[in-house]
Amino acid sequence: MFHRKSCIAFLAGLALLGQALSAQADLPDFTSLVEDASPAVxxxxxxxxxxxxxxxxxxxxxxxxxxxxxxxxxxxxxxxxxxxxxxxxxxxxxxxxxxxxxxxxxxxxxxxxxxxxxxxxxxxxxxxxxxxxxxxxxxxxxxxxxxxxVEGKNLPTVKLGKSSELKAGEWVLAIGSPFGFDHTVTSGIVSAVGRSLPSESYVPFIQTDVAINPGNSGGPLFNLKGEVVGINSQIFTRSGGFMGLSFAIPIDVAMDVANQLRTEGKVRRGWLGVVIQEVNKDLAESFGLERPAGALVAQVMEGGPAAKGGIKVGDVILSVNGKPIIMSADLPHQIGSMKPGTTAELMVAREGDRKKLAITIEALPDEKEMLSSNEGSGAEKSSNRLGVRVAELTAEQKQSLDLQGGVVISQIIGGPSAMIGLRPGDVITHLNNTAIDSVSTFTKIAENLPAKRSISMRVLRQGRASFITFKLAE
Structure with missing residues (x-):
């Protein structure tokens, strides 16, 4: 009996050892990759x-x-x-x-x-x-x-891969010089692809958990085939050191930029000419969408591609050339990668319908920011329901802001306007999906707003527009 129990325990131990060895064998071996790739780093x-x-x-x-x-x-x-x-x-x-x-x-x-x-x-x-x-x-x-x-001949080079084929969960490896320690090798997995960061709206970053530190910047990110799929660029940190959140520029994006710099000396990227914002649950409800998705157009630049192609304020851009816009940040990624002069087919949601618009993409201009003074004059009225006092825009203000209508806030009384962060000088152009052409129109719409339902308001502040939502009590 004793021998039988010992035999069973021995066999169980062998099984566990076999599993451990098998798991170890499944881990990637980077030695050949590093030997082949290092000379070009x-x-x-x-x-x-x-x-x-x-x-x-x-x-x-x-x-x-x-x-x-x-x-x-x-x-x-x-x-x-x-x-x-x-x-x-x-x-x-x-x-x-x-x-x-x-x-x-x-x-x-x-x-x-x-x-x-x-x-x-x-x-x-x-x-x-x-x-x-x-x-x-x-x-x-x-x-x-x-x-x-650099001047040289027959220099070692890296193999270039396709970052578009990269998937979350894949093994990746970085070689660089963190803190001056040349050719340091670190590895990890792809945590996410197409990640947007506030600092760079034109880069769909590759997020990894590869250890990246100062000095790694500019170094290559390899896949298991030994191909470069990204350029290690930045980390998210609260301490100044690595915290498990690293971001790499996709090599597809980097090579497009490099080729333009090499042949033209500058980079030309696509431009749509809109200011957009995220569609949250309340905005989706306000615009009659089934779920939060797409990019909400808060402002259309005068004379830009969007204005020429028929895009309007309040449109929600759902796709570009058939590719869905899941988050608003997807739109700059897609438009920016397009060559100026090409035509893009946009699917937009407008007043409960779907419309296809053909837009000719133009080159992103160097300067497109315009700041204006928004102090109004003329007839004023108050909306006690919204807690705000508004005035008519002057003809000069309408011209400088490129507006046909709208009202400017002269005073915040309290209530919903104070809670959603409105300020004197803000210009309200739309309320509850309706364009505001005068103070009387604004007050009439404000007094008839429904209670306990998401209501949208388009506000222009220092030349930049955005939609905000709020709900009124009974």
């Missing part, structure tokens, strides 16, 4: 010359030569910009460190814009410790991509 260091403050500092202090050695040494070590030689200032330099990777045998290198921004000197160091001076071909701050060029 480089360290990037930059120098920026700063104004020389040494001479100015020395004029404010006594002649160091007249001081005892112990005090002279103290001043030289302790005071920034203090030259050892009182007759000569010391050149000030700011240095930064990052990573990059070679994409062509003749010396084109990809990295982040923030790694090389404002640099007076850029040095690329290869794995064999040889150093090459790099020239900045071009940079695109909107995507944080920069293209460098």
């Amino acid at each position: 480089v360290n990037i260091s930059t120098k920026q010359n700063l104004p020389d403050r040494g001479a100015a500092s020395s004029r404010m202090l006594p002649d160091l030569e007249g001081l005892p050695p112990i005090f002279r040494e103290f001043f030289e070590r302790s005071i920034p910009g203090m030259p050892a030689d009182p007759g000569r200032g010391r050149q000030q330099e700011a240095q930064s460190l990052g990573s990059g990777f070679i994409i062509s045998a003749d010396g084109y290198v990809l990295t982040n814009n923030h790694v090389v921004a404002e640099a007076d000197e850029i040095v690329v160091r290869l794995p064999d410790r040889s150093e090459l001076t790099a020239k900045l071909v071009g940079a695109d701050p909107r995507t944080d991509v920069a293209l460098l060029k």
Whole structure:
């Protein structure tokens, strides 16, 4: 009996050991990938010359030569910009460190814009410790991509993959120089794709849990095939260090930018000419949508592609060329990747119907922000129900804001207007999906608003429009 129990325990142990070994065997082995890819991953260091403050500092202090050695040494070590030689200032330099990777045998290198921004000197160091001076071909701050060029022949290059085929849950690997430790390898999985960040509306980021730290910026993110699928760009952190949230620029986006920088010296991206916002549950209910989805058009730029193509304020853009807009941030990703001059088919929800609109995409202009003063004059009336006092817009204000109607808030009395954050100077152009053409129209609609139902209001503040929702009590 004892032998039988021992045999069963032994067999059970073997089974558990087998499972453990099998699980270990299922983990990826990155050694070959690292050996093949590392030669094309480089360290990037930059120098920026700063104004020389040494001479100015020395004029404010006594002649160091007249001081005892112990005090002279103290001043030289302790005071920034203090030259050892009182007759000569010391050149000030700011240095930064990052990573990059070679994409062509003749010396084109990809990295982040923030790694090389404002640099007076850029040095690329290869794995064999040889150093090459790099020239900045071009940079695109909107995507944080920069293209460098070094002089060389038959340089090692990375293999490029397709970030569009990347899926959440896949293994990925990063090689870079965190804190100056060259060719550090870290791995993890893809946490999400198409992630939007407030700082970059034109990049559908790859989110991973790969350990990324200062110095990794600009380095490659590889898939298990050894192909670059992204450029490690930034992390989310509250401590300054890695917290499990890393973001990479998709290589498809980066290469499109690099090719434009290489051939044209600048990047041209698509522009629709609208200000959009997210559709939440209350807005979806207010606009008669089955569920929150799409991008709500809060403002249409005068003379822009959207205005020419018939898009109106209050439209909800549901898809572009058949591809759904799940979140509002999906729209800039899709439009920005389109070439100016191409035609996009947009499906929009308008007043309970679906409409298809053909829009000719134009190039994103450099400047499109317009700030205006919104102080009104003329007849004023109060809406006690909304807790606000409004006035007519002057003809000059309508012209400067490109409005046919609307009212400007002159005073916040309280109630719903105070609760939803309205301010004097805000211009109300729509209330409950109805355009406001005068103060009398506004007060009439306000007094007949339904209770306990989501109500939308379009507000223009400093030239920028947005929709807000609220509910009225009985």
